Amino acid sequence: MSLHRLLFLSPPFPPPLFHLRSAQKDKPKFLHINSRWRPPFISSLKPTNSIKLPLNAQTSQTPLSKALETLAKLKPFLQTNHQPILLGWLCSSISVFSLSQIIPRIGSFSSNLINIVSISKLRDQCLLLGVFVLVKLVACYWQQAFLWEASLGTVCQMRVFVFETVLEKELGFFEGSDGVSSGDIAYRITAEASDVADTLFALLNVSDRTIVPNMLQLFAMATQMLVISPSLSLISAIMIPFMALVIAYLGEKLRKISKRAHLSIATLAAYLNEVLPAIFFVKANNGELSEHARFQRLAYTDFSQHLAKKKMKALIPQIIQIIYFGVLCVLCVGSLVISRGSFDGCSMVSFVTSLVFLVEPIQGMGKAYNEFKQGEPAIERLFDLTKMKSKVIEKPDAIDLGHVKGEVKFCDVSFKYADNMPLVLDGLNLTVRAGETIALVGPSGGGKTTLVKLLLRLYEPSSGSILIDNHNIKNIGLESLRRHVGLVSQDTMLLPGTVAENIGYRDLMSNIDMEKVELAAQIANADEFIRTLPEGYRSQIGPRGSLLSGGQKQRLAIARAVYQKSSILVLDEATSALDSKSELLVRQAVERLMENYTVLVIAHRLETILMADRIFLLQNGKLEELSRSTFLAGHHDSLLSAGAAI
Numbered sequence: 001m002s003l004h005r006l007l008f009l010s011p012p013f014p015p016p017l018f019h020l021r022s023a024q025k026d027k028p029k030f031l032h033i034n035s036r037w038r039p040p041f042i043s044s045l046k047p048t049n050s051i052k053l054p055l056n057a058q059t060s061q062t063p064l065s066k067a068l069e070t071l072a073k074l075k076p077f078l079q080t081n082h083q084p085i086l087l088g089w090l091c092s093s094i095s096v097f098s099l100s101q102i103i104p105r106i107g108s109f110s111s112n113l114i115n116i117v118s119i120s121k122l123r124d125q126c127l128l129l130g131v132f133v134l135v136k137l138v139a140c141y142w143q144q145a146f147l148w149e150a151s152l153g154t155v156c157q158m159r160v161f162v163f164e165t166v167l168e169k170e171l172g173f174f175e176g177s178d179g180v181s182s183g184d185i186a187y188r189i190t191a192e193a194s195d196v197a198d199t200l201f202a203l204l205n206v207s208d209r210t211i212v213p214n215m216l217q218l219f220a221m222a223t224q225m226l227v228i229s230p231s232l233s234l235i236s237a238i239m240i241p242f243m244a245l246v247i248a249y250l251g252e253k254l255r256k257i258s259k260r261a262h263l264s265i266a267t268l269a270a271y272l273n274e275v276l277p278a279i280f281f282v283k284a285n286n287g288e289l290s291e292h293a294r295f296q297r298l299a300y301t302d303f304s305q306h307l308a309k310k311k312m313k314a315l316i317p318q319i320i321q322i323i324y325f326g327v328l329c330v331l332c333v334g335s336l337v338i339s340r341g342s343f344d345g346c347s348m349v350s351f352v353t354s355l356v357f358l359v360e361p362i363q364g365m366g367k368a369y370n371e372f373k374q375g376e377p378a379i380e381r382l383f384d385l386t387k388m389k390s391k392v393i394e395k396p397d398a399i400d401l402g403h404v405k406g407e408v409k410f411c412d413v414s415f416k417y418a419d420n421m422p423l424v425l426d427g428l429n430l431t432v433r434a435g436e437t438i439a440l441v442g443p444s445g446g447g448k449t450t451l452v453k454l455l456l457r458l459y460e461p462s463s464g465s466i467l468i469d470n471h472n473i474k475n476i477g478l479e480s481l482r483r484h485v486g487l488v489s490q491d492t493m494l495l496p497g498t499v500a501e502n503i504g505y506r507d508l509m510s511n512i513d514m515e516k517v518e519l520a521a522q523i524a525n526a527d528e529f530i531r532t533l534p535e536g537y538r539s540q541i542g543p544r545g546s547l548l549s550g551g552q553k554q555r556l557a558i559a560r561a562v563y564q565k566s567s568i569l570v571l572d573e574a575t576s577a578l579d580s581k582s583e584l585l586v587r588q589a590v591e592r593l594m595e596n597y598t599v600l601v602i603a604h605r606l607e608t609i610l611m612a613d614r615i616f617l618l619q620n621g622k623l624e625e626l627s628r629s630t631f632l633a634g635h636h637d638s639l640l641s642a643g644a645a646i
């Protein structure tokens with residue numbers, strides 16, 4: 001069931017607060033640096049101009065229509081949280097009502113105290129005052145608690161929705177020149193989503209006190225002014241759109257500056273996300289100094305953008321104050337001139353007072369609007385992740401393959417990564433019989449991995465078709481396809497968790513069958529080393545399997561493929577050399593796989609190539625079958641010298 005349907009069908013689910021709290025805690029803290037501060041190491045650096053607004057931010061939409069569009073995106077998420085919102089607003093009304101009862105009672109209580117009225121009357125008054133104070137405090141607490149529940153709950157649902165959409169994206173969304181870096185995605189879904197929660201809370205918190213009472217105030221004051229002087233009211237009405245325009249203009253400016261600040265900190269986070277996992281490479285290549293300089297440049301850009309945002313936030317209220325008093329002065333003078341003594345003093349005071357109270361709510365709403373504009377970029381950037389449409393689309397009537405014999409056919413398949421890029425595969429034809437093992441060899445960059453990506457339908461071929469047991473893979477459900485095609489990748493992908501969880505990854509959501517896990521580990525020659533681990537199959541493998549050796553990781557990946565029971569296996573043999581014992585263990589495991597599955601092996605080792613039934617050379621987008629003797633006689637050496645995959 002898609003999350004969209006879940007959102008509307010299921011009751012508002014309780015947000016996993018421990019996650020949200022930790023996300024809040026992890027929010028990056030910014031150093032406050034005075035405006036004359038410059039990085040000591042590169043004091044001449046100017047902020048880079050590399051931060052460009054994405055195209056959709058430069059469209060000709062008006063600020064108001066943009067704000068409405070953003071609100072429309074939030075609407076379904078806010079709707080599911082309507083209960084805490086309404087309860088929060090109810091508490092707010094109770095709190096305001098209590099305050100309205102407390103203030104006059106304090107006045108009468110103190111005068112009664114001075115005039116020494118009867119003790120029992122004083123006691124009653126004191127009790128009532130105490131009750132109202134208590135009600136106000138309790139209502140205030142619950143108002144905050146409910147509105148935070150609504151804001152954080154909304155953001156939690158948005159996060160889950162965005163992450164679900166990101167997971168559904170085709171590989172091209174993450175790879176290639178237009179790809180979004182994983183650091184940027186992580187930053188948007190964690191820190192920026194927390195900013196969205198702050199904005200939502202601010203909005204919900206002010207809107208009950210601002211929008212409804214302000215509207216009432218606006219209406220009441222306008223009526224009073226109309227009664228006193230219709231002509232003067234008309235002149236005043238002309239000034240209101242002017243104020244609204246200025247507020248909208250400043251809000252839009254703040255949104256743009258805010259967006260740059262979001263981009264700069266996201267760039268910084270993405271950079272850290274890429275450089276820290278590569279710390280081994282940085283140190284081995286004496287890269288500390290250059291990485292330090294790169295980081296300083298990015299940090300300085302972020303400093304400038306955030307400072308600009310803070311300055312704008314400080315400037316806006318001052319400008320609004322100036323306009324507020326300017327408009328009041330103009331209207332006061334105008335009313336004096338126009339009335340030319342037709343008003344009595346009392347009407348004049350009444351008119352100007354109404355005017356003051358008419359402009360005040362507009363100012364309040366402007367404040368709420370600017371609060372929203374400041375948070376708008378974070379909302380936009382979060383939803384931008386859901387925009388790009390995937391080219392790999394599962395058909396509504398896609399079939400679920402029950403049993404697969406394992407025949408694979410590539411029919412005239414051509415592929416390029418982008419329109420302006422050369423063909424990687426050019427009219428490629430290949431038939432792999434069920435149970436057969438074929439070895440793919442070829443120069444680096446020849447397209448071997450691309451072929452595998454197409455078979456797993458991680459990309460769509462530009463032309464041609466791929467068949468499994470004579471079913472076009474476009475007609476097979478994605479889950480079913482990827483269940484029947486198992487992948488043991490060159491970069492042995494292990495996820496944080498226990499050994500058993502990594503082998504039984506397919507059943508992570510249901511029940512991992514420990515018997516099957518152990519059997520798979522035995523076939524993959526992994527059982528022996530797993531049993532020597534401190535907690536055996538329940539041992540944690542560390543981030544990306546850092547607690548295991550290269551050969552152990554490879555055998556775990558093979559065990560995972562065996563557990564999955566796919567009929568077709570793709571083996572992207574690791575290029576990294578293993579010691580002879582590990583090499584032998586991995587080779588034995590691969591040999592066992594070859595006996596029972598259809599295997600496409602991207603082979604890097606001579607032994608593996610010679611174990612295959614047929615050998616294919618992939619070069620310049622074309623596939624050529626090589627006999628064993630041809631391969632050994634000619635291609636082995638020539639491929640080696642060309643940096644081939646052997």
Ligand SMILES: Nc1ncnc2c1ncn2[C@@H]1O[C@H](COP(=O)(O)OP(=O)(O)OP(=O)(O)O)[C@@H](O)[C@H]1O
Pocket residue numbers: 175176177417424442443444445446447448449450451645
């Ligand atoms: N996501 C991508 N976007 C654009 N071009 C890509 C992408 N991935 C790979 N390429 C290009 O496609 C070509 C084929 O790459 P591929 O990874 O399939 O080669 P390979 O034969 O597996 O190489 P190797 O043996 O070195 O792993 C290369 O020129 C590569 O630069």
